[in-house]
Amino acid sequence: MELKVSTRSHAGHALVAITGEIDLYTAPHLQSEFTRLLQEGPSRVVIDMSAVDFCDSTGMNVLLSALKRMKEQGGALDVAAPRPAVRKILQVTGLDSVFTVHDEVPQEFLITEGS
Template identity: 60%
Template sequence: MELNVSTTHRAGHAVVTVTGELDLYTAPRLQQELAALIRDRAERVVVDLGGVEFCDSTGVNVLLAAHQRLADQGGSLALAAPTSTVRRILQVTGLDTVFTVLDAVPAFDTR
């Protein structure tokens, strides 16, 4: 399975939409996208995980590293709409207390 990653910018937030399987082979695609946002000094990043069917430790580590790098430069990373599979991984690893986990992608005011 492949991983699709796209980014939109809304009201000062970068929303990264991820669909497919996030694993050892596909995680570099997400890592590149997040690294570009970090390099561009993004302050607020929301990763929409609503379309992620599978996530292994490599995918979790990509998210965790981006979270830390953004925090180090004064930014934030939130995870939105994780599927039940991804939410369970976050709970079992205790990372649901590290990440801000949102039930849905916020409806950002575009005015």
């Protein structure tokens, strides 16, 4: 399955919306998007995972790497709206205590066109 990543930045914040499956084959695409985004230096990133059907350990490692780099830059990286299968992976691996996990995308990240 194809992985789609779209990023919207506003006022030092970024919302990364991911659609599809994050696995060994698609993780490099996500990694390169995070690398590009982190060069812009946002203070906070929220990853909208509401359209992610599957995420394996490779995908979790990409998310952890991005979190580590954000913290090194003094920023924060949160996970929002994970589907039950992804939430279960976060819980089983203990990563739900490493990431700040929101049930839905925080209101301040719902950037409307023209704002």
